[in-house]
Amino acid sequence: MGSGRWSTDVYSAAASYRAATGTSAFAYSDSGARKAHPALDPLGVAARESRDSDEHPDSTPIAVLFDVTGSMGTVPRTLQTKLPQLLGLLTRKGYATDPHIMFGAVGDATCDRVPLQVGQFESDNRMDDDLARIVLEGGGGGQRTESYELAMYFMARHTSLDSVTKRGRRGYLFLIGDEMPYGQVKPKEVKRFIGDDLREPIAVEQMIAELQRTFDVYFIVPTAAGWGGDAQILAHWKRLLGQQVIELDDLDAVCETIALTVGLGEDAIDLDAGLADLVEVGSAAGASVGRALAPIGPGRGAVVRAAVDTGTAGSGNERL
Amino acid sequence: MNGHIAVADLGYGDAGKGTVVDAICASGRIAAVIRFNGGAQAAHNVVAGGRHHTFAQFGAGTFHGVPTHLSRFVVVDPLALAAEAASLGNPFHLLTVDGEALLATPWHRAANRAAERRRGGARHGSCGMGIGQTMAYALSHADAPRVADVLSPARLRRRLAAVRDRLTAAYGELDGPPLEDVVTAFTAFGAAVSIVDGTCLDRLLGNGPCVFEGAQGVLLDEWRGWHPYTTWSTTTFANVAALCDSFERLGVVRTYTTRHGAGPFVTEAPLDLPEPHNGAGEWQGAFRVGHFDAVAHRYAVEVAGGVDALAVTHLDAPGRCPQLRVCTSYDVAGERWDRIEPGPFQDLEHQARLTEAMAGARPRDLHRPADWAGEIGDLLGAPVRLESWGPDRADKRTAFAVAAA
Numbered sequence: 001m002g003s004g005r006w007s008t009d010v011y012s013a014a015a016s017y018r019a020a021t022g023t024s025a026f027a028y029s030d031s032g033a034r035k036a037h038p039a040l041d042p043l044g045v046a047a048r049e050s051r052d053s054d055e056h057p058d059s060t061p062i063a064v065l066f067d068v069t070g071s072m073g074t075v076p077r078t079l080q081t082k083l084p085q086l087l088g089l090l091t092r093k094g095y096a097t098d099p100h101i102m103f104g105a106v107g108d109a110t111c112d113r114v115p116l117q118v119g120q121f122e123s124d125n126r127m128d129d130d131l132a133r134i135v136l137e138g139g140g141g142g143q144r145t146e147s148y149e150l151a152m153y154f155m156a157r158h159t160s161l162d163s164v165t166k167r168g169r170r171g172y173l174f175l176i177g178d179e180m181p182y183g184q185v186k187p188k189e190v191k192r193f194i195g196d197d198l199r200e201p202i203a204v205e206q207m208i209a210e211l212q213r214t215f216d217v218y219f220i221v222p223t224a225a226g227w228g229g230d231a232q233i234l235a236h237w238k239r240l241l242g243q244q245v246i247e248l249d250d251l252d253a254v255c256e257t258i259a260l261t262v263g264l265g266e267d268a269i270d271l272d273a274g275l276a277d278l279v280e281v282g283s284a285a286g287a288s289v290g291r292a293l294a295p296i297g298p299g300r301g302a303v304v305r306a307a308v309d310t311g312t313a314g315s316g317n318e319r320l
Numbered sequence: 321m322n323g324h325i326a327v328a329d330l331g332y333g334d335a336g337k338g339t340v341v342d343a344i345c346a347s348g349r350i351a352a353v354i355r356f357n358g359g360a361q362a363a364h365n366v367v368a369g370g371r372h373h374t375f376a377q378f379g380a381g382t383f384h385g386v387p388t389h390l391s392r393f394v395v396v397d398p399l400a401l402a403a404e405a406a407s408l409g410n411p412f413h414l415l416t417v418d419g420e421a422l423l424a425t426p427w428h429r430a431a432n433r434a435a436e437r438r439r440g441g442a443r444h445g446s447c448g449m450g451i452g453q454t455m456a457y458a459l460s461h462a463d464a465p466r467v468a469d470v471l472s473p474a475r476l477r478r479r480l481a482a483v484r485d486r487l488t489a490a491y492g493e494l495d496g497p498p499l500e501d502v503v504t505a506f507t508a509f510g511a512a513v514s515i516v517d518g519t520c521l522d523r524l525l526g527n528g529p530c531v532f533e534g535a536q537g538v539l540l541d542e543w544r545g546w547h548p549y550t551t552w553s554t555t556t557f558a559n560v561a562a563l564c565d566s567f568e569r570l571g572v573v574r575t576y577t578t579r580h581g582a583g584p585f586v587t588e589a590p591l592d593l594p595e596p597h598n599g600a601g602e603w604q605g606a607f608r609v610g611h612f613d614a615v616a617h618r619y620a621v622e623v624a625g626g627v628d629a630l631a632v633t634h635l636d637a638p639g640r641c642p643q644l645r646v647c648t649s650y651d652v653a654g655e656r657w658d659r660i661e662p663g664p665f666q667d668l669e670h671q672a673r674l675t676e677a678m679a680g681a682r683p684r685d686l687h688r689p690a691d692w693a694g695e696i697g698d699l700l701g702a703p704v705r706l707e708s709w710g711p712d713r714a715d716k717r718t719a720f721a722v723a724a725a
Contacts, residue, residue: 012402
């Protein structure tokens with residue numbers, strides 16, 4: 001039993017704590033918050049914007065919305081620890097110019113208190129702040145559905161992307177979860193959580209078609225070793241999104257999967273080059289990412305516009 | 321699907337709880353690892369792809385990014401935690417600490433060591449981290465420092481000064497740092513970790529399946545172990561039952577029995593089984609090995625209220641050690657014992673008599689099974705759901721993740 005091996009010097013401990021991150025990255029949620037942080041509450045929000053600027057003239061919007069119910073609640077924590085790696089790959093490796101990243105969370109509008117949270121598109125460490133404010137609600141029902149369609153509604157109608165309006169270039173939207181969307185966007189829920197008056201429900205297929213005008217939509221579903229994917233849920237998403245359903249056997253590899261998917265989408269890399277980059281940055285996720293992305297490597301839907309000059313890659317944020 | 325799993329060592333500790341918790345967390349479905357006893361003296365070794373860490377206060381699911389919750393039953397040592405966190409890259413975002421948990425201070429530690437020194441050759445096999453001292457102090461002092469106190473520096477200072485003064489009065493001059501420096505370090509700890517109330521645990525339990533990670537082993541339990549060679553900690557499932565309504569009981573055993581430090585060890589034998597991660601410590605003494613003690617382990621299962629499944633580790637050891645046997649009965653003063661009858665709960669005099677009997681016991685029936693995991697499962701009356709054939713994560717064979725779905 002037992003280890004007395006740790007240095008337990010009182011001065012080094014104090015210094016070490018001061019040097020450490022400060023508070024929990026999920027201090028807002030861990031403090032017991034039960035409603036969306038004002039910065040992430042979609043109610044009454046006209047639009048979340050991804051704007052070009054002098055500093056970032058060629059913005060690439062990347063939205064990551066995850067299921068925070070049940071055991072999926074560990075995904076944002078993993079994302080947070082790997083965020084520097086994700087940004088490093090996107091910017092330093094030139095996978096995408098001027099990435100603007102948005103984080104959000106999806107729950108169940110029929111039973112959760114916080115079924116939808118959406119942050120801003122950020123290009124600096126303010127995205128950490130948004131991640132920190134997400135309420136990891138847990139809960140969720142056992143009915144194998146979450147309100148992804150409500151999130152899609154918001155992303156389709158309440159985002160404004162310069163990449164689309166100025167350059168005809170879609171953003172990336174990653175949904176991460178292990179359940180199905182409801183069949184239609186319900187006016188009552190839209191009113192309650194977003195504030196719009198919607199006259200009729202919108203079928204999820206129609207919602208996706210509308211959303212795909214502005215975003216390349218991917219669904220990342222965990223198929224952790226030994227648990228297998230749920231065949232019905234997988235088949236449902238494949239019917240909705242075709243090959244843009246990514247089956248991932250290691251949730252710790254979410255960040256790397258997102259980075260390489262963007263890299264492939266931007267034609268900046270092929271899969272082999274991306275996997276080599278992962279080795280170079282010291283990631284152990286290569287095998288899982290390789291298996292996950294093999295189906296979408298070649299022949300995937302092309303991006304609307306030709307690749308931009310990557311000479312501006314250095315203007316992104318480098319945090320590695 | 322809320323299949324919480326409680327992991328307890330059925331021996332004297334060191335059976336491989338860390339590696340078992342890590343393997344269960346590999347499913348990617350575990351919402352949190354919850355520690356339910358002990359403190360910084362825990363040493364749960366995990367080896368993953370060449371990376372080795374001895375987990376003490378962080379849960380053994382940390383490599384998978386699984387959050388750790390230190391429940392109110394844990395003795396929290398902020399000084400040791402700083403060093404452990406630094407070696408893991410400061411993953412404080414993965415840690416929540418119950419404000420009710422007791423704080424181990426440098427004076428508790430110093431008093432613990434002074435007490436063990438006084439015992440001379442009759443040491444109890446303490447780790448020298450002051451865990452027992454902290455528990456003992458809290459039993460007799462309502463103002464014992466607790467984690468939430470670090471959020472109120474004035475109260476913290478008052479309570480720490482009381483610890484220092486009372487323990488110095490009892491043990492003489494203690495080797496401890498200046499009070500203000502401890503206040504500073506503990507306050508910094510409060511700024512770095514998330515200190516939560518009891519509702520956090522309920523939320524975690526609602527988030528998905530949780531793993532309760534025990535420290536030490538059932539044979540060291542404060543009430544059920546061989547008194548006084550025990551730990552000041554409830555190592556059975558009792559604390560888990562106090563925190564959670566429903567859970568699966570997973571008992572962890574090695575193919576051979578080990579013990580750190582003093583105390584009865586009936587099957588101890590000079591087996592050639594070197595231990596890479598367990599050295600002899602100044603305070604806990606030598607690392608001892610012996611044949612698999614089915615009698616003592618069956619007692620552990622009985623006093624723990626039964627187990628639903630077993631994890632058997634070190635299954636590669638019998639192959640390396642041809643002398644290794646399983647002991648199914650003792651010779652106690654000419655009598656054959658194949659069962660150690662549990663005494664009344666919390667009767668330390670009975671436990672002390674048991675210790676005397678154990679000290680005089682010798683192995684009687686020894687045999688070498690062909691199928692170690694199957695034999696141990698039969699002897700302990702539970703199915704083996706996880707097998708470990710080596711130190712690395714890759715050496716595990718599990719039916720666990722699938723079954724827990």
